[in-house]
Amino acid sequence: MINLLDMTLPELEAWMAQLGEPPFRAVQVWQWLWQKMARDFSAMSNVSKVCRQRLADNAHILWPEVAAVEQSRDGTTKFLLRLADGKQVETVLIPSDSRDGVRRWTQCLSSQVGCAMACTFCSTGHMGFERNMSMGEILGQILVARTHLGDARPDHPLLRNLVFMGMGEPLLNLKEVLRALQCLNSDKGLNFSPRRITVSTCGIEKGLEELGASGLAYLAVSLHAPTQELRARIMPRAAAWPLERMLAALRNYPLKTRERITFEYLLLANVNDGPEHARELARLVSEVKGKLNLIVYNPAEGAPYAAPTQERVLAFEQILWKRHVTAILRKSKGQDIRAACGQLKASRALGLGADGQAG
Numbered sequence: 001m002i003n004l005l006d007m008t009l010p011e012l013e014a015w016m017a018q019l020g021e022p023p024f025r026a027v028q029v030w031q032w033l034w035q036k037m038a039r040d041f042s043a044m045s046n047v048s049k050v051c052r053q054r055l056a057d058n059a060h061i062l063w064p065e066v067a068a069v070e071q072s073r074d075g076t077t078k079f080l081l082r083l084a085d086g087k088q089v090e091t092v093l094i095p096s097d098s099r100d101g102v103r104r105w106t107q108c109l110s111s112q113v114g115c116a117m118a119c120t121f122c123s124t125g126h127m128g129f130e131r132n133m134s135m136g137e138i139l140g141q142i143l144v145a146r147t148h149l150g151d152a153r154p155d156h157p158l159l160r161n162l163v164f165m166g167m168g169e170p171l172l173n174l175k176e177v178l179r180a181l182q183c184l185n186s187d188k189g190l191n192f193s194p195r196r197i198t199v200s201t202c203g204i205e206k207g208l209e210e211l212g213a214s215g216l217a218y219l220a221v222s223l224h225a226p227t228q229e230l231r232a233r234i235m236p237r238a239a240a241w242p243l244e245r246m247l248a249a250l251r252n253y254p255l256k257t258r259e260r261i262t263f264e265y266l267l268l269a270n271v272n273d274g275p276e277h278a279r280e281l282a283r284l285v286s287e288v289k290g291k292l293n294l295i296v297y298n299p300a301e302g303a304p305y306a307a308p309t310q311e312r313v314l315a316f317e318q319i320l321w322k323r324h325v326t327a328i329l330r331k332s333k334g335q336d337i338r339a340a341c342g343q344l345k346a347s348r349a350l351g352l353g354a355d356g357q358a359g
């Protein structure tokens with residue numbers, strides 16, 4: 001049976017044409033799916049009964065199932081989702097402060113079940129790759145989050161930003177990620193402008209050009225090391241694309257006016273947080289039209305790294321500032337619920353309780 005969430009609007013129009021339905025009917029169904037978040041054909045009140053029956057006979061609307069939810073003291077909310085084949089992925093809602101007293105949220109989305117990139121600091125990387133997620137599974141995470149937030153208006157004012165920084169490497173599932181981005185950009189669907197969506201990659205040569213040409217999202221690159229040698233230690237597979245060549249590609253990456261590439265740099269105690277690393281990082285980042293996010297490592301159970309001390313983080317920041325590199329220190333949210341990607345799934349598999357201890 002077809003899951004309607006796996007169809008782009010043109011695909012839905014073509015499929016419904018085969019059922020004898022005109023294109024405007026597909027637009028109505030599409031709006032029910034993505035804007036009004038209908039989970040049942042019977043809810044589609046402006047669609048004729050005959051059409052609803054035809055749909056029900058040939059397709060279903062399948063959302064990911066919520067297997068577990070954990071909420072941090074800071075409001076960060078993490079969902080473990082079960083897909084139709086029983087595989088599990090995670091998505092995280094992160095609160096942001098708001099000027100008008102209304103809390104808005106950023107959602108961190110997964111794009112694959114597991115990940116093949118094996119970055120040494122990442123819980124998902126330790127699980128290995130299982131499979132790509134489909135467009136409907138990727139976007140289904142947003143439907144779950146909006147329902148949780150009670151964000152029922154079509155313009156979803158509470159969910160403001162989306163980041164592809166959950167499980168998986170989005171550029172290794174580019175076909176489905178691009179289809180999802182097209183749907184996100186549709187004003188008849190979820191209607192997210194590209195500047196509210198960030199696709200984060202650890203640096204995959206193949207696919208970067210296509211993503212840039214699409215103009216459908218902003219780009220973030222996980223750098224995490226300022227030299228090829230250190231990057232090869234921390235991110236052995238990503239480092240297959242040499243750092244200097246990756247930066248050369250990023251210098252030519254198509255950017256919109258005011259758009260900048262975001263570099264992510266995870267500070268790992270006594271690994272990449274020294275003054276020499278900060279100096280080299282400043283040199284690299286100033287070569288590209290970019291901005292830098294520093295993230296203090298949030299240690300997972302059994303992780304080979306530790307969080308740096310506050311003094312080292314401050315000293316690192318100061319070296320960057322002196323070199324006129326704007327570095328924003330991102331607070332690690334949801335530490336008490338292990339909100340770094342892959343940690344909830346890993347802890348469930350190991351039978352750990354919410355405090356991360358075996359239970």
Ligand code: SF4
Nearest residue numbers: 115117119122125168
């Ligand atoms: S950090 Fe991202 S690319 Fe690296 S292993 Fe984890 S999910 Fe994959």
